[in-house]
Amino acid sequence: MATTQGTYPLERITNLARKVEQYREILLSNLVLVGEIPAPSGQEEERINFILEKFLQLGLENCATDEIGNAVAILPGSKRKHSILLTAHVDVPFEITANHTYTLEENKVWGIGVADNSLGVATLLSLPIFLKKLNITLENDLILLGAVKSLEQSNQEGLKFFLANTQKKPHCALLLEGSPLGRLNFRSMSTFGGQITCQINRRLSEASAIEMICQIIQSLKTLPLAEEEHTVLTLGSIEGGASYKYPARSCNLKFQIRSNSDQTIKNLIQKIYQILDNISQHPGLSVHLKTIATSIAGGLNSSHPLVLKARNIQEKLDITPQDNIYSPVISPFVEHNIPALCLGLTNADNLHYLDEYIEIEPCSKGLAQLIGLLLLIDKEIDLCRT
Template sequence: MKNIPQVNEKVLELVQTVAKEPAVADALKLIADQTEIAMQEQIELCEIEAPTFHEEKRAASVAERMKRYGLSNVHIDEIGNVIGVRKGSGNGPVLALGAHMDSVFPAGTDVKVRQEGNIYRAPGIGDNCSGLRAILQVLRALEAQKIETVGDIWFVGTVGEEGNGDIRGSKHLCANNKLDGFIAVDSTDVGRVLYGAVGSHRWRLSIDGPGGHSFAEFGKAPSAIHAVCRAGDKVADIQVPADPKTTFTIGTIKGGTTVNTIAAHCEVDVDIRSVSNEELLRVEAEILSAFEGAVKAENARWGVTDETKKLRLTKTQIGNRPGGMRPHDCPVLQAARSAQKVLGIELTNYGMSSTDANAPMSRNIPATCLCSGGKGIGAHTVNEYFVMEHTELGPQLIMLAALSLAGTKNTEPLL
């Protein structure tokens, strides 16, 4: 990687100080010593199916574990997120550690874990049961060593991160609570730190009219397919910046009935992405305008004035993930990268993705996404598997960054 900003030396020194505190050093060792216990917990959580929108059983298990590990303030909010609060000494920041509970697999999928040496096979075993395992490891270690923090640390199992869940749990959490920092935990590569959140808006745009016979109604009935073609021509020429990276595509198109019919219906699904909310909204507005204009143009082409015979456009938003970027001096980014250095983890991916961190980043809350450790292969497929190697590095990284941000008895919070 090139042109990676430097780590602030003062932040690095603070993280080093935190890591040398006896209780913290013991907690880091405990995490390593309990890798087998943690792996068993990852298996148990994986074997509780949790399709997006139906995470209730896994949520109940996560809540019970938080209570068992020492949190008294645990509840499931109105949208289904599990929130466990570990109070600080008072007047400090609020830092959330969040791992999503849902998987992409429908109810009835076989989620029984099969072990082959240090390889564990099951849908969802890595994405994101490894993330849940990591934040629960952090909680156990903090409680076991009675580590006190200045700020509050919230342990959160979020709902609806995947697909049409549209990070609804993270969005709800950030919209309804005062958070000073957020670390999402997703995927497994501990060399990854995200500074950008790729936002995505998705629309299903449907055009409907009376249709008719291609010969008998020619000149009388406007075509839904022709209107979509007019819009597509405009959309194809929309200009977007390379930086901030912004993209768009008409991903699917459906319509018509037979070759000799003026189409009464045509619909497309459109995907728009950017790390800038401003660019995301600008391109979205241009695309929607192109379809609105295309419907008017197709109606005008045939001189249709009767409202009952005109084409009409229906706009349905089917995805809404906000985007955002954090400055490189963001305390969460600096704490995470410093913790990597202290633990001897090489930064191999400093980039952007779409995770639960999108919601806080879009609200300018200091945030990033870190990973659980181990190695996840084949996510979002029924052949997914998880390799249990260096799994301790994920929770060690998360804990060290979190303590530096929340502050300890010997250090001031970075947040």
Template sequence: MPTRTIIASLAALALLGGCASTGWMTPPAAPAGIVAPVEPAAPVDDGIVAGLLTDNQVQTAFAEIEAMRALNNERLVELTEIPAPPFAEQARGADMAARMRALGLSDVSIDAVGNVIARRPGTAGSEARSIAIVAHLDTVFPEGTDVTVHREGDLFTAPGIGDNSRGLVVLLSLIDAMQRAGIETRDDLVFIASVGEEGLGDLRGVRHLYETDASPFASFIAIDGGDAARLVVTAVGSIRYRVTFRGPGGHSYGHFGRAQPHQALAEAILRFTEAATPITLDGTKATFSFGRVGGGTSVNSIPFESWMEVDMRSANPQKLDALHQAFLNSVDAALEAANARRRENEALTVDLDPVGSRPPGEGDLNAPIVLHAMAAIRAMGQEPELTASSTDANIPISRGVPSVTMSRGGISRNAHAPNESWLDQDSHEAIQMALLVALAEAGLVSSE
């Protein structure tokens, strides 16, 4: 039998099968990726958003949002130039907490993992529900990345400027506009600058919120995405591993015949590609990638280790499970084949280290929050595009909490690249859309 060691507990991965117990409704085929418009069966506008649009306080807040364009761009530059690499968001988090307090919120805290949590109380007191509005602090860029912002007119360029410094600006703008307009809500609005949304962060910020309180929010709005019409209602799940084949190593000539970790790794990649490709060809989108590969010491050495990082994704839990099983089988088969070829010395071993597991889930297309968000998008003259993606909303969606991920506004380009850019074009509309959804969920207490 192959010697396979799974370093970390896979209990979280085992839960994936139950994350979307309602099953998967296969959408019509969509072009190149995850966008698949789906219309809910219920009426899109239940009248709440339409009523908000005519409210004097909401109109005042809308005007304030438009008037703070220059201020928001200042906020954007200042936040972007505070580095927030993976697992090191503390400085940006402290800055966000200070800004929230400066806007008049008194209940502001930073939790054990670094989430910044600011509660704007509703009028319902102990009966108030909590509505979460979340944008993540972290970027994908490592420590030492130059995050200086370069501006040409309305175009801003810097690593992380759109994803997700602009999302943080939306949070501040919402608080600011409501404070200026004197808006009160029935339920509490909880503004959260979360940690660990990107990559190996594995949604650790929002995951922590649900680990400390099984049901902290009645509904959940994430701000993370560029296109104003894009509305994420389905959670793309993922399973990620770091795989390391290990052997004795040696001299390329003198120890020829010893088991080769690189050969085993290459065979695992090939076997998995052949087994996984059919799973990706039709139905709900499923993907896999080999994001990083490494190992070895010199050209004239047999490496003592060879490693890779593998990413598997799908919104369909059955497809994700199928990819996962194909991956495990391929690693086992590659290890066995490599050891069978060796002529001398000890066998190879392999370590499987899970480095990420994001739960999939299908949101309720007829949930009020989805209908409110669609109505808000239409109020801005856009046609909603209901999509699937991996965001902070994965966690609440997988637990059945009504959730959406909405646009941060403007036009984002080259996310996760050093030349990432954000164009300030009609950027106020996304803030206004988020305000409408927040007020529809929390209940506007009218002063009229």
């Protein structure tokens, strides 16, 4: 399939899934090899070394790690006018000591982090081989980035570092997530994820820190949340105390507020500080608010050509689109004014649990979607900047 001349016809994309299916062992092999290497946020070195080895084997250019530990390489295009960034986060929300053994069944792959995000990384590693097998040469450079320190408190530190420091600013970006197929995020909401910690000084008070957190929750529930800006408060997790017999000495609450408006989030954070100031008048109580993660609002509009093309491809491949257009992963690109889409590659379940799995069969559609979109972007790259 020669594809370097002219616009890539949308009709051909339906054939891509069938063609990609022939080479699924390449994806599955990379999935197992990379997924069985533990990579909690901040401890991704071994996984990054594996990725770099693979990049080198593939003969890519500029294979390197940057100062923060990201793995980067370039698949050179034939004209090299612009560059497209393809990225997947390499960290998983599991400790090194967890059992990382993967199991392949005829239709499923089981293993921790298989969907989030070993499949994304495996796709990053397999794509250059697929392009070669399909005789596809892009005109523009493709930057492949395995990003570290993405999850939870890491707050996409690796990706942010790359975007802030790269000498080769990408014209647009595609982010790979294992699931769900049909995912298409192109906007980020303004978000603030925080942790409120209450601590009681036992010399001054016999109160329970859990009761204090409950009072804070009551106050948080009174915050004005503007519906028109889709402002939402989520109480995510709570933990505290050491025994059922004694009043808890410490307790913490993790929460998130999100909205379409950065200003609304700023105002809400101020109000939360006021709530905490009020409650900390209680003798012997100290209250702290720590930022877990933030993102800013922005991204592409639904009518942007990149979004429309992605929707067209999903339709051609009979992929059911997911409703949610927002994801915080878009936020770092908003900061740098780079158009970005986040794609899901297959169906999965039990994410972040020990029985996490992905379905194998839909992967070929997920890959065809990616390759098709890359081809369309490559041919009409100026549309990205519309």
